[in-house]
Amino acid sequence: MGELKGDGVVTPLLIGRIFEESDIILLLHSDDLEALDDYLIKNVRKTEATQELVVVPIYEIALLPSFDSVVEMGEAPEAPVGEQAWEDELLMVMARIDVAPGMDKAVRSAVVSLTKDSGVTPMMAGHTFHSKEFDLVLFFLSRDLEAAWEFGKLLRSIEGVWDTEFSIIAHFEPMVPLEQFREFASSGRPTG
Numbered sequence: 001m002g003e004l005k006g007d008g009v010v011t012p013l014l015i016g017r018i019f020e021e022s023d024i025i026l027l028l029h030s031d032d033l034e035a036l037d038d039y040l041i042k043n044v045r046k047t048e049a050t051q052e053l054v055v056v057p058i059y060e061i062a063l064l065p066s067f068d069s070v071v072e073m074g075e076a077p078e079a080p081v082g083e084q085a086w087e088d089e090l091l092m093v094m095a096r097i098d099v100a101p102g103m104d105k106a107v108r109s110a111v112v113s114l115t116k117d118s119g120v121t122p123m124m125a126g127h128t129f130h131s132k133e134f135d136l137v138l139f140f141l142s143r144d145l146e147a148a149w150e151f152g153k154l155l156r157s158i159e160g161v162w163d164t165e166f167s168i169i170a171h172f173e174p175m176v177p178l179e180q181f182r183e184f185a186s187s188g189r190p191t192g
Contacts, residue, residue: 004175010039013181016172022054025094025169029044029184033057039127058137060108061126061185066116070141070178090141092123092169093148095155096134103160104135110158111138119147124185134165 004012004026014027026044030036036055099107104127114122121141125169128137138155142148148166155164174181 004043006176007035007039007043009035009185011174013184014172016169018094018167018169019101022168025035025167056131056137058126058127058128061124062112063124063182063185064112064114064122066114066121067123069116069121090121090143091145091148092172093140093142093151094167094169095138095140095152096165096167097136097138097155097161098133098163098165099135100162104130107158108136108161110160111136111155113146114138114154117151119143120151136165136177179192 004015006012009032010030011026013029013116014025018025028039028065030039040053040055042064044053097107097111108125108127108191111125117124119142123139125136125138125140128134140148141174142151145168145184148168152164152166155161176184
């Protein structure tokens with residue numbers, strides 16, 4: 001999966017390993033959900049190891065202010081003070097947030113206002129299809145499990161947040177350069 005390439009309509013942005021029901025998370029960008037389906041059939045489902053896919057479209061994705069502190073992998077030694085690289089030492093966490101009816105805009109506003117602290121860097125957030133399980137998704141980097149735990153408590157304290165569920169992405173690799181990732185993530189088009 002790490003060798004996936006874009007086809008002009010669908011672009012792989014990030015791949016990571018998780019330790020849950022599924023083994024891999026793949027963040028893709030596409031302007032066309034039908035093209036995404038075709039891409040998944042042609043490039044992902046063709047492998048025997050791929051037995052099941054769960055596709056969650058993310059709309060209105062927002063890069064959070066602290067995303068700007070992230071630099072390209074391999075650039076960390078020369079990076080200005082206060083910036084960090086997409087490094088293996090950091091955990092990436094995906095928080096699925098269940099929101100009370102009528103509180104979607106207020107919770108989204110609170111989530112996209114979150115800023116970097118000493119142990120956590122909030123990266124990006126987006127709306128999903130308001131499934132039974134969750135309404136918003138938030139990706140953040142954490143220096144360790146304790147910092148992720150504290151950040152999770154902060155998320156649960158936001159008025160209108162009913163529940164949260166976290167997936168630790170233990171190893172992740174960007175599949176496009178950081179600037180291209182910024183461009184796709186901030187385009188306002190669906191990502192999944």
